[in-house]
Amino acid sequence: MAGNGTYRIGGEGRSSQSSFEKLTLPVRYVKGVGPRLSALLERKGLITVEDMIYFLPRKYEDRRVVKSISATQPGVKETIVGEVHSAQIRPYRRRKVFEVRVADETGTLTAKWFHGNYPFLKKIFERGRRVIFTGEIKGFLFEKELIHPDFEVLEEDDDQLLHFKRIVPIYSETEGLGQKNLRRIMKHVVDDFAGCVLSPLPKDILERQGLQDISQAIRTVHFPEADSDIEGLNSMKSEAHRRVIFDEFFFFELGMALRKKGTLLQEGVPLASTGEGLKTFFHRLPYVLTAAQHRVIAEITGDMEKAVPMHRLLQGDVGCGKTVVSMAAMIVACENGCQAAMMAPTEILAEQHHRNIANWADAQGLKTAILTGSMKTSERKKAYSAIERGEVDIVVGTHALIQEGVKFRKLGLAIVDEQHRFGVVQRALLREKGPHPHVLVMTATPIPRTLAMTVYGDLDVSVIDEMPPGKKPVKTKIFYEKERRRVYDIIRKEILKGNQVFIVYPLVEESENLDLRDATRMAEHLQQDVYPEFEVGLMHGRMKSREKEGIMDRFLAKDIHLLVSTTVIEVGIDIPQASLMVIEHAERFGLAQLHQLRGRVGRGDIPSYCILMSGHPASDVSAMRLRVMEQTTDGFRIAEEDLAIRGPGEFLGTRQSGLPDFRVANILRDGRILNEARQEAFRLIDRDAFLEQPEHRLLKDVLLRRWEGRLDLARTG
Numbered sequence: 001m002a003g004n005g006t007y008r009i010g011g012e013g014r015s016s017q018s019s020f021e022k023l024t025l026p027v028r029y030v031k032g033v034g035p036r037l038s039a040l041l042e043r044k045g046l047i048t049v050e051d052m053i054y055f056l057p058r059k060y061e062d063r064r065v066v067k068s069i070s071a072t073q074p075g076v077k078e079t080i081v082g083e084v085h086s087a088q089i090r091p092y093r094r095r096k097v098f099e100v101r102v103a104d105e106t107g108t109l110t111a112k113w114f115h116g117n118y119p120f121l122k123k124i125f126e127r128g129r130r131v132i133f134t135g136e137i138k139g140f141l142f143e144k145e146l147i148h149p150d151f152e153v154l155e156e157d158d159d160q161l162l163h164f165k166r167i168v169p170i171y172s173e174t175e176g177l178g179q180k181n182l183r184r185i186m187k188h189v190v191d192d193f194a195g196c197v198l199s200p201l202p203k204d205i206l207e208r209q210g211l212q213d214i215s216q217a218i219r220t221v222h223f224p225e226a227d228s229d230i231e232g233l234n235s236m237k238s239e240a241h242r243r244v245i246f247d248e249f250f251f252f253e254l255g256m257a258l259r260k261k262g263t264l265l266q267e268g269v270p271l272a273s274t275g276e277g278l279k280t281f282f283h284r285l286p287y288v289l290t291a292a293q294h295r296v297i298a299e300i301t302g303d304m305e306k307a308v309p310m311h312r313l314l315q316g317d318v319g320c321g322k323t324v325v326s327m328a329a330m331i332v333a334c335e336n337g338c339q340a341a342m343m344a345p346t347e348i349l350a351e352q353h354h355r356n357i358a359n360w361a362d363a364q365g366l367k368t369a370i371l372t373g374s375m376k377t378s379e380r381k382k383a384y385s386a387i388e389r390g391e392v393d394i395v396v397g398t399h400a401l402i403q404e405g406v407k408f409r410k411l412g413l414a415i416v417d418e419q420h421r422f423g424v425v426q427r428a429l430l431r432e433k434g435p436h437p438h439v440l441v442m443t444a445t446p447i448p449r450t451l452a453m454t455v456y457g458d459l460d461v462s463v464i465d466e467m468p469p470g471k472k473p474v475k476t477k478i479f480y481e482k483e484r485r486r487v488y489d490i491i492r493k494e495i496l497k498g499n500q501v502f503i504v505y506p507l508v509e510e511s512e513n514l515d516l517r518d519a520t521r522m523a524e525h526l527q528q529d530v531y532p533e534f535e536v537g538l539m540h541g542r543m544k545s546r547e548k549e550g551i552m553d554r555f556l557a558k559d560i561h562l563l564v565s566t567t568v569i570e571v572g573i574d575i576p577q578a579s580l581m582v583i584e585h586a587e588r589f590g591l592a593q594l595h596q597l598r599g600r601v602g603r604g605d606i607p608s609y610c611i612l613m614s615g616h617p618a619s620d621v622s623a624m625r626l627r628v629m630e631q632t633t634d635g636f637r638i639a640e641e642d643l644a645i646r647g648p649g650e651f652l653g654t655r656q657s658g659l660p661d662f663r664v665a666n667i668l669r670d671g672r673i674l675n676e677a678r679q680e681a682f683r684l685i686d687r688d689a690f691l692e693q694p695e696h697r698l699l700k701d702v703l704l705r706r707w708e709g710r711l712d713l714a715r716t717g
Contacts, residue, residue: 001439002520009405010052014399017619019195019196019197019198019697020198020401020705021237022049022193022196022197023048023049023050023193023197024048024050025048025049025204025644025667026047026048026049027036027042027046027047027048027049027051027052028040028191029049030046030049030052030185030188030192030193031074031188031192032184032185032188033185034108035497037177037181037185037566040174040175040176040177041174041177041185041619043174044172044174044365047694049189049193050548051692052185052186052189052192052193052664053189053193053194053197053218053663054244054665055170055171055172055186056221056244056664057170057171057221057222057232058170058171058172058221059170060167060168060170060224060230060233060234061079061134061150061167061168061170062079062167062230063079063132063134063163063164063166063167063168063171064081064165064166064167064226065079065166066080066081066107066164067079067080067131068080068104068106068107069082069102069104069106069107069108069109069403070106070107071106071146072109072137072144072150073137074137074138074139074144075136075137075139076136076137076496077134077135077136077137077163078134078135078136079132079133080102080104080109080132080133080136081101081104081130081131081132081133081154081618082103082108082109082124082131082133083100083104083128083129083130083131083630084101084102084105084125084127084129084130084131085102085108085127086099086100086101086127087100087101087121087122087125087126087127088100088655089118089122089291089327092114094375095114097113097114098111098112098113098118098121098122098629099111099112100112100121100125100131102131102133103379108143109133109137109143109145109146109148110144110145110148111133111142111147111149111151112144112145112147112148113148114147114148116148117341117711120210124153124517127154129629130153130154130563131151131152131153131154132152132154132163132164133146133149133150133151133153134150134151135148135149135150135365146312149221149647150170152178152179153181154181154453162183162184162519163179163180163183163189164181166224166226167224167226167230167602169183169185169186169222169223169224169511171183171186172280174621178251179360186222186223187222187223187417189222190218190219190222190223190625194215194218194219195215195588197214197215197699198702199214199247199702200698200699200702201247201699202684202695202696202699203333205250205680205684208680209246209676209680210248211243212239212240212243213243214243214244214389216240216244217239217241217244218240218244218677220238220240220555221233221238221240221241221244224238224240224500235260236453236666236669236670237663240662241412242673243286245664245665245673245675246599246671246673246677248662248663248664248665249665249670249673249674249677249678249683250677250680250708251702251703251706251707252457252662253435253457253674253677253680253681253682254681254684254685254699254703255676255683255703255707256457256458256681257457257458257681257685258505258685258690258691259457259458260311260457260459260685260704261685261689261690264286267307267308267342267436268306268307268308268309268310268337268436268437268438269307269334269338269412269435269436269437269438269505270304270305270306270307271304271305271332271336271338271409271412271413271438272304272305272332272336272434273301273304273305273331273332273335274335274639277332277334277335277364278301278328278331278461279332280528281327281328281331281360281363283333284360284363285324287468288466288469289321289324290320290464290467290469291466292320292322292463292464292465292466293320293321293325293464295462296314296325296463296464297325297328297329299312299462300312300314300325300328300329300440300462301328303438303439303460304329304332304413304461304583305331309437309438309439309442309460310438310460311459311460312439312440312441312459312460312461312462313442313443313456313459313462314440314443314462314463314464315324315440315442315443315446315447315452315461315462315464315632316442316443316444316446316463316464316465316597317444317446317464317467317474317599317600317635317636318596318599318635319467319468319471319599319602319603320464320466320467320468321464321468322444322464323353323356323357323419323441325464326388326415326417326440327356327357327360327442329415329438329556330342330393330394330413330415331364331366332413333412333438334364334393334394334412336412337410337413337415338411338412338413338437339365339387339390339392339394339395339408339409339410339434340393340394340395340411340413340414340415340632341395341396341397341401341408341411341413341414341430341433342357342394342395342397342415342416342417342587343397343398343399343401343402343414343415343416343417343426343430344394344396344397344398344418345398345418345569346398346419346571347372347373347374347398347548347549347570348417348543348548348549348552349417350370350371350372350396350397350398350455351370351552352552352574353396353417353615354368354370354396356574357394357396361393361394361463362609366393366394366396367386367391367392367393367394368392368394368396368397368447369383369386369387369392369394369395369396370383370395370397371383371396371397371398371400371401371558372397372398372545373400373402374397374544374545374546375398375400380400380405381703383395384405384406384407384483384705385409386410387406387409388407388408388409390410390645392410395408395702399426400428400431401430402426402430402433402488407431407433408433409433410434411433411442411459411464412434412437412438413436413437413438413439414430414431414434414437414438414439414440415439415440415441415442416430416440416441416442417442418443418444418445418621419690425657427441437449438519441459442465444596444599444635445592445595445596445635445636446634446636446639447639448639448640448643451643451667457678471602471605472602472605472608473529473602473633474581474599474602474608474610474633475607475608475609475610476598476609476610476611476612476629476630476633477609477610477611477612477630478571478586478612478626478627478630479611479612479613479614480613480614481613481614481615484613487611487613488530488584488589490580490611491503491531491562491580491582491700492531494579494609494648495534495561495562495581497579498577499577499578499579499580499606500555500558500560500561500562500563500575500577500578500579500580500604501561501563501578501579501580501581501585501599502563502565502569502578502580502581502582502600502601503522503526503562503563503564503565503582503585504565504566504569504581504582504583504597505518505522505564505565505566505585506565506567506584506585506588506589507519507521507566508520508540508541508542512613517536517584517585517615518539519540519564519565519566520538522531522564522584523537523538523564525553526562530592531561531562532668534561534562535559535561535562536559536560536561536562536563536564536566537554537555537562537707538549538561538564538565539551539552539562539564539565539566539568539569540555540565540566540568541568543554543564548568551563556575556578567593567597569597569600574603575600575601575603576603576604577606578600578601578603578608579601579602579606579607579608579609580601580608580610581597581598581600581601581608581609581610581611581612582610582611583597583598583610583611583612583613584613584615585613585614585615585621586612586613586626586629587614587615587622587623587626588622589625589626590646591625591629591638591642591645592614592638592639592642594625594629595635595638596627597610598629610629612626612629612630614626621645625641625642626644628641643668644668649686684696691703
C-alpha cells in the first residue's frame with residue numbers, strides 16, 4: 001500500500017477511494033445501459049456496478065466447437081448455426097407444437113417446443129434469420145431434432161466471438177433483457193470495472209491458499225478462457241470461482257473475528273461460583289444430571305468467572321435438559337449479587353419456564369418475577385419497581401423484558417431461549433439492559449456446523465449431546481387418510497392407559513381456499529362424535545393468554561385427555577403424561593417444526609409415539625421430510641436434512657438470524673472454503689487485533705465498506 005490511501009496493483013497506483021466510488025456508481029453509468037435497461041436491471045436487484053460484478057453466470061455453455069448440421073451426433077449436446085427456413089405451429093396429438101426448420105450448407109434440422117409463448121417465438125424466428133442452437137440432438141427416423149433448445153438470434157453486427165466459438169456465460173434473464181444484451185453489458189462491466197474490486201489479502205494468505213488475483217478471477221468467472229474446464233465452471237468449483245467465494249467468506253469471517261475480539265476486550269463482571277449454591281441445587285434435583293450437562297455447566301461457569309462477558313450458544317435437542325443448565329448459570333449470577341433474565345418467544349413458554357424456575361429458586365432462597373405483554377398495567381408497574389430496586393433475582397419474560405420501562409439494578413446474566421425466534425436487534429436490546437452482562441443464547445433447533453460457524457462465528461458453542469438416562473426415543477409412523485379409523489383407535493387406547501394425547505392441525509378455522517381440517521371444527525367433531533366419553537380441549541394462537549394458560553393448567557392436571565391445538569404448542573410445553581402426538585396434514589409442516597412438535601411427547605418415562613397423518617398426495621420434498629421423521633429422532637441429523645432441503649436463508653430466516661445474503665458463496669456447497677477462510681481470518685485477528693498495522697489498514701477499509709451496518713462492528717473498536 002502506498003501513501004494517501006493508494007493500493008498498488010501490478011505496479012500501478014490506484015486510489016482505494018476512487019475504486020470504492022466507481023463500484024457504487026448506478027448501473028446506468030455502464031456503457032450500453034440507458035434508462036430503459038437500467039430499470040430492467042434494477043428489477044433484478046442490480047442497482048450498482050458492484051451488484052453487476054457479482055451477478056455471476058448461472059451456467060456456462062460449451063460453444064467452442066460449432067458443428068455443421070450433418071456432423072452432429074444423436075444423443076450428444078451440440079451447438080449449430082443455421083438459417084431459419086420456416087416457423088409454424090402444428091397440431092400434435094391433442095396439443096400443439098411449435099416447429100422451426102433451420103438449415104446450413106450441409107443439411108437441415110427441426111427445433112421443437114411443446115409448450116411456451118408461441119406468438120413470441122413466431123415473431124423471433126423470422127425466415128432468413130441466422131440462429132445459434134445448443135441442445136441434445138435427437139434422431140427421429142431420418143431427421144435430426146432439438147427439443148426445447150437454448151437459442152440466440154445472430155445479428156449482422158454481432159461480436160460473434162462473444163456469443164459462440166467459446167465457453168459462453170448464461171445469465172439469469174428478466175423479461176425484455178435477453179442473453180445477448182446481458183452478455184454485452186457484462187463485458188463492458190468486466191472490462192471497465194473488474195480492476196476496481198479491492199481484496200488486499202495478505203501475501204502469506206494468498207500463497208498458503210493458492211489464490212489468484214481477484215480482478216483476474218472476476219474476469220474469468222464471467223468470460224472463461226478457451227481452455228477452461230466446463231464442468232468445473234458449471235459446478236462453481238473452478239479456481240476463479242474459489243477465489244471469489246473465498247473472498248466473500250474471508251471478509252465475513254474477518255468481521256466475525258473482529259467482533260469476537262471486541263467482545264473479549266470489553267470489561268465484564270467476573271462471577272465466580274463458590275460451589276455451594278450449585279451443590280445444593282444439584283442435591284435437590286430428583287434426578288442425576290448427565291455427563292454432557294455437567295460438561296456444559298462447567299464451560300458456562302468457566303466463562304462467567306472471566307472479566308470479559310460470556311457470549312455462548314447452548315445447543316441441545318428437544319428434552320436434553322437445557323433449562324436446568326441455564327438455572328445453574330442463573331444461580332451463579334445471583335450468588336454474586338447480580339440479577340439474571342431469561343427471554344422466551346411465547347407467553348406459554350415463558351410461563352412454563354417461570355413455573356419450573358420459581359420452584360427451583362424458592363428452594364434456593366431466590367425471588368423470581370414474570371413479565372409478559374398480557375399483564376395488567378398495575379401488575380407490570382409493580383414488577384418494574386421490584387426489578388429496579390433489586391428485590392427480584394431472576395426475571396423470566398417475553399419481548400416485554402426489552403421494553404423501555406424495564407430497568408435492572410444489576411443485570412449480570414442475560415439468557416435468550418429459542419433464540420432463532422428473536423431478531424438480532426431484540427437480542428441486542430436485552431444485552432443492553434446491563435453493563436456488558438454475560439450472555440447465553442439457547443436453541444432446541446440443532447444447527448449444522450457450517451451454519452453455526454457462519455451465523456454464530458463470534459460465539460463459543462456448547463452442545464448437550466446426551467439425553468437423560470431412561471429417556472426413550474419417540475417412535476414415529478406415517479399414516480394416511482384411509483387409516484384414520486385405526487389412528488382414532490390408537491388414540492383411545494392411549495387415553496384408556498391413563499395417558500394424554502395432542503392432535504395438531506395447521507389451521508385454526510375452516511378456510512375457503514385450503515382443503516384442510518382445522519382445529520376448531522375438529523375439536524367439536526372429536527368431542528361429540530368420536531370421544532364423547534373423554535374431555536377434549538382446544539387451544540390456538542387467537543386465544544387470550546389467560547384462556548391458553550387455563551387450558552394448559554387443566555391439561556397438566558389431567559382434566560383434559562385430548563388436546564386439539566395449532567402449532568402454538570410447538571415450543572417448550574412439558575406434559576409428562578402426554579404419550580401420543582398426532583400431526584394432521586403433516587406434509588404441510590417443515591422438518592424443524594415437526595421435530596419440535598414431536599418433542600412435546602416423551603417428556604416422562606412412558607413409551608411415547610408420534611403419528612404423521614398425510615392427507616393429500618405429498619410432493620417429493622414433503623414425502624422426503626416425512627420419511628426422515630420416521631427414520632430418526634436425532635435432531636442434528638434432521639437439521640442437516642432440513643438445511644439441505646430448504647437452504648440456509650429459509651432454514652434460519654435470514655432476517656431473524658443475521659445470516660448474510662452471500663452473493664456468490666453457498667455455505668452448503670462451499671463448506672470447505674468457509675472453514676479455510678474462517679481459519680485465516682481468525683489467525684489474522686490474533687496477530688493484529690484491530691487491523692491497525694500499516695499493511696492491514698486497507699483491509700480494514702474494505703471490510704468496513706463491505707459490511708457497513710451488517711456486523712455491528714462499531715462496538716469492536
